[in-house]
Amino acid sequence: MIQDLHAHTYYSFDSSDSVEKVIETAILGGVGLLGISDHNYGVGYGRADLCYGRGPSLDADYGKTLLRYYDHVKASAARYRNRIKVLCGLEISTRLSRDAYALPTAQDVSLFDYCLIEGLDEENSFLKGDIFAFAKRCGCPAGIAHTDLFGFLARRGEEPARFFRRLAEENIFWEINVNFDSLHSFRTHGYVTEFFQNKKQQEIVRNAGVKLSVGFDSHIAREYKPDRVKTANKLLRDMGIRLAFDGIE
Numbered sequence: 001m002i003q004d005l006h007a008h009t010y011y012s013f014d015s016s017d018s019v020e021k022v023i024e025t026a027i028l029g030g031v032g033l034l035g036i037s038d039h040n041y042g043v044g045y046g047r048a049d050l051c052y053g054r055g056p057s058l059d060a061d062y063g064k065t066l067l068r069y070y071d072h073v074k075a076s077a078a079r080y081r082n083r084i085k086v087l088c089g090l091e092i093s094t095r096l097s098r099d100a101y102a103l104p105t106a107q108d109v110s111l112f113d114y115c116l117i118e119g120l121d122e123e124n125s126f127l128k129g130d131i132f133a134f135a136k137r138c139g140c141p142a143g144i145a146h147t148d149l150f151g152f153l154a155r156r157g158e159e160p161a162r163f164f165r166r167l168a169e170e171n172i173f174w175e176i177n178v179n180f181d182s183l184h185s186f187r188t189h190g191y192v193t194e195f196f197q198n199k200k201q202q203e204i205v206r207n208a209g210v211k212l213s214v215g216f217d218s219h220i221a222r223e224y225k226p227d228r229v230k231t232a233n234k235l236l237r238d239m240g241i242r243l244a245f246d247g248i249e
Contacts, residue, residue, distance in 0.1 A: 006215025
């Protein structure tokens with residue numbers, strides 16, 4: 001089953017496609033398992049028109065907006081269940097910046113099928129490089145989004161094999177991001193190219209038993225490129241690496 005765990009809808013501040021449009025695009029592309037993972041601050045603050053300029057907050061009130069998003073995605077998942085498996089995820093920013101709100105400390109997100117955590121390797125992340133406590137706080141399967149983990153570990157002087165073993169032990173997956181669209185200026189991620197060429201990195205991940213995910217990080221449905229997703233799925237499986245939701249029915 002082809003998996004894509006990173007797609008955005010109009011619930012995110014930087015996308016305008018409906019949940020249904022994103023799902024139908026994935027179906028046409030031959031994807032069997034789609035994860036919709038809108039930005040927490042876009043969902044929680046009702047898109048950019050309400051969040052820009054208010055400043056970051058760890059204790060802001062999201063009200064019922066996350067639940068409204070969850071219910072919509074789950075209703076759509078039921079509608080399309082005979083054609084595709086749809087999961088409801090959430091992409092959580094850990095950046096303390098003007099336009100990217102951290103998840104409120106009291107906000108329960110354990111109902112989601114998974115969370116993607118972004119900003120781990122950035123200086124303005126409140127994680128300070130420690131993914132493990134926050135992933136546990138989420139209360140659902142967690143993945144590290146679009147992050148060059150090998151580069152991150154090298155800068156910190158950490159031993160990759162030990163880190164990846166701990167990821168596996170704590171059921172945290174790592175995203176291979178294959179986006180290529182106008183929102184991202186048609187740039188690819190260097191860490192992805194490096195990983196697919198670097199046998200040593202592949203061996204570390206495989207031996208650790210950590211699961212990976214594939215995500216196109218789609219924000220514009222008409223620019224979706226399913227062949228990139230399919231190729232990454234195949235390459236990972238050919239390496240003997242399991243994907244995050246292998247075995248799901």
